Amino acid sequence: MKRAAVIWAARTATAQRLATGSSILFGRIGARTTAWIRAGRREDLTGLAAALGCILRALLVAAGAYLLWRVIRAAPALLWALVPAWCWAALRAAPRATAEPAPEEAPEEAEPDPRDAVLRLLYEALGDRPAMYLSDLLQHLQEKGHGTAWSVADLRARLEALGIPVEMRLKTGGRNASRGIVRAQLPPLPGHAPQEASPAPSPAA
Structure with a gap:
């Protein structure tokens, strides 16, 4: 049972990293794609002419996504390469979980003698x-x-x-x-050297 719990916890942690990494990758791809499209705007023009570059780049992105979808539909076996590559990239993108240091156990106080x-x-x-x-x-x-x-x-x-x-x-x-x-x-006090004193009286014979 303990081994199964450890395996389940490891799988859960990996799945969480995949989900987190995938979200990060989607965000990066979306941000870079948006920035690339916006970079097509002409600042020296106005109106529709200035936005033609953005429109063209958006059409290229849509065409590329459509082409990728058609290729995968035609050759689903490509997923055997694309999915592991995506998972690897997602795991690299996800931040590694830092192990929290175990709380230090307070030393047990010795009972007074x-x-x-x-x-x-x-x-x-x-x-x-x-x-x-x-x-x-x-x-x-x-x-x-x-x-x-x-x-x-x-x-x-x-x-x-x-x-x-x-x-x-x-x-x-x-x-x-x-x-x-x-x-x-008498035994000496704890942490003290034996105390010197005058010679003890001898017990009566």
Whole structure:
């Protein structure tokens, strides 16, 4: 079906070019014939004498058309040569269809990676600190309007689901060991080199 549609479209385009080219050829022949007949007018004469040249040329054109018609009637086989010649001339006269450039497809926008957005929040919460407890991180996020109904366990589960490491026994700021995040263990932000920070506190033994 697809091949038949392509062939039909090609034939339709060719027929359209033949029709357009034939119309152009008729127009050219008519314009040149009219100009030739008008050129027979004598500007140095007036009245009928001035138009005798035009009349004579019009009669010659009519006689030539009549003679051509009689020749074709007498020898129809000439059409096997005249018709292809006319079609060839019509195709040459018709303007070539310029292929319209296919519209450029807009590049598909990549969906934002939720991990990137979370990493930005984590680095924002850490600030200059090398590490942070999950409880403090959750409080910071909730103050920013994120995870208002989460618990520390919910936050940990979401971080681990995104492949963000959670230190199980973090000890910092003189507080008891608990779960937290360490800057040195976090993946770098997209498009940024790994951020240098002061050495992270060692997990409690």
